[in-house]
Amino acid sequence: MHNGHYLIIPTASDFSFKECLVYLNRSPQEVLHKAEGESIIKLLMVNKSLVLLKMRSTEKSLIVEFPFGKPGERECDLIPVYISEWFDLKRDMADFYKMAQGDSILKNLVSNHPGLRIVGIQDLFEALTWAVIGQQINLTFAYTLKRRFVENFGERLEYQGEDYWLYPHSEKIASLQVSDLRKLQFTTRKAEYVIGIAKAIVSREITKEELLQLDYHKMKSRLMKLRGVGVWTAEYVMLRCLLQPQAFPAADIGIHHALRKQLGLDRKPTTNYVEELSERWGDWRAYAAFHLWRSQY
Missing domain, CATH: 1.10.1670.40 (Endonuclease Iii, domain 2)
Structure with missing residues (x-):
């Protein structure tokens, strides 16, 4: 529902934004959103436009405000779809x-x-590469690598003296050399996997739309054809992205x-x-x- 400078997204009575916030704020190094009390501020790319949104909850809805003014009609139609998927609201x-x-x-x-609802990662490239970044290291170091990755290659928007970041685009990562990621303390193998996944996304060798047409087992084996994607990574991506x-x-x-x-x-x-x-x-x-x-x- 559109209303002045904000959107109202209805939620079921058994949805708790507060519970999801705890999960979203599990690392002080998180770089893709910021908590402000019981609100969250996040930068999105919607219909090729950068949109900064601030979201809080009431008993039966999520209120989405736009610090830079309300985006266009098309963006306002797409944002509730994004948020609904982010918090699995339709289930x-x-x-x-x-x-x-x-x-x-x-x-x-x-x-x-x-x-509590599943907090998703809509973008297939982000879900795959975040899972690869986190392989065989502790969560703290995984977040350190993610922050470096985002701050070196993502897009930034400043608001009230704070930086808000977008996850890097696959096109940008596909054009990197392994040495570019080695500088951030990625292992050679992890750097190769991340760049390889970026190339597979850019060439549309693998797409989210195609994966969603497959049954569970075919989806899993399709993901595992990507270099660097084993059973755990495939299942993690199937849970959080698909x-x-x-x-x-x-x-x-x-x-x-x-x-x-x-x-x-x-x-x-x-x-x-x-x-x-x-x-x-x-x-x-x-x-x-x-x-x-x-x-x-």
Whole structure:
């Protein structure tokens, strides 16, 4: 709904922006949005225009304000679509909550984090390269690399003395040399993977639209044809970008730590054990994974 200088996006009664904010603010090094109290400020590229938005929630809606003045009609039509996908707003969660009530692990997580939705990454290039950047390093260093990557190659907009950044475009990264990323402390292999993914996106060898036409298993194997994309990376991208409800990165360290805590184990569970355990969550495995991640913050 358009209203003066802002947009109103209706939300379901079982959606909590506050819960999603905790996840979004899990690193002080995050460079793609800024929290301001219970609002978030983010720079978007919409219909080839840069749009800075500030978003807060009321009981039944998200209020989106525009510090630089309201964008055009076309942009105003596209922004609610983006936000709806960002927070998976269209999904009916009733069956998940019903299932969680009878599940010994999810029952506590859901009552501790009511209204949590999957916080997505709409852009396929961003989702793939962020997953690759985070491979086999801790989250703190992953965010350090992401910040360097964005501040060296992304677009910037200044507002009230603060910089707001866009994730780098695939075209820009496709034209880099490995040495350009080595300077930021990327390993040679990671630099090759990121540039290779950029080239695959630019040449349209892989597209989000094409992936979304495939079934779960074909989607996964299509992603894994990209150099640097293994099982974990494919499942992470399917969960956060392609919003596949059954995606579950069973090898994820964060999920292992969370399950160890939830189950009171004396050591981290094995990936096979986690994979088998996740089968009980069926088509809600992605939501189980996201609640396990959230329990870590």
